[in-house]
Ligand code: AP5
């Protein structure tokens with residue numbers, strides 16, 4: 238299966254990805270996680286991406302498209318994958334289509350901006366694995382804290398309230414047009430399912446809604 242998870246920053250893409258990748262036994266391809274790993278490793282790509290990410294802006298399409306193409310050509314993607322945070326612009330979506338990648342479902346997680354701001358302030362991340370928690374809505378369990386790396390949970394730089402506002406603006410300008418882009422594709426092509434779920438429900442209710450819609 239090949240899935241795209243679409244939604245505003247903090248809508249719960251990473252949270253639902255953890256569960257969907259287990260359920261379908263496919264890798265999660267989070268462009269945000271890949272960029273953060275590149276920044277941490279101090280690569281050329283990381284250096285180029287850092288300024289954009291810290292400012293809540295997008296990294297260029299060229300860099301992102303190249304990075305994803307390379308990733309999906311790897312062996313573990315042969316049976317499918319879940320794209321989290323990609324595509325995020327119309328040119329990125331066009332690149333998916335032009336590469337002949339046949340997506341089975343686009344899953345939109347819908348959450349209003351007011352709720353997003355609350356979520357971001359409480360988010361904590363485990364950087365090596367990409368696992369995401371929330372101080373109130375999804376606190377880490379004992380077994381999560383004591384994992385193989387022992388690395389602490391941290392707050393992301395771009396979760397500061399002023400950056401969150403910019404990220405939401407960028408989402409509405411550049412990513413939200415993908416909602417009509419993919420509903421149009423789905424209307425013409427029955428092989429692609431467009432699923433919209435209410436992301437304000439509790440985490441397990443969002444999971445169930447996705448699974449139910451995929452049946
Ligand atoms: P990226 O890492 O993709 O960030 P994002 O899209 O802004 O999304 P987030 O990771 O912030 O949120 P999420 O939807 O995964 O929510 P989560 O599950 O963590 O990208 C970061 C940056 O990289 C971008 O700003 C850009 O600069 C660059 N970039 C990445 N991809 C790019 C691309 N394709 N093109 C160009 N640039 C790119 O949940 C959030 C919080 O809410 C958590 O604390 C969680 O526990 C909690 N939560 C989740 N679900 C629920 C629920 N149902 N109820 C209550 N709480 C919940």
Ligand code: ZN
Pocket residue numbers: 250251252267269321322
């Ligand atoms: Zn994420």
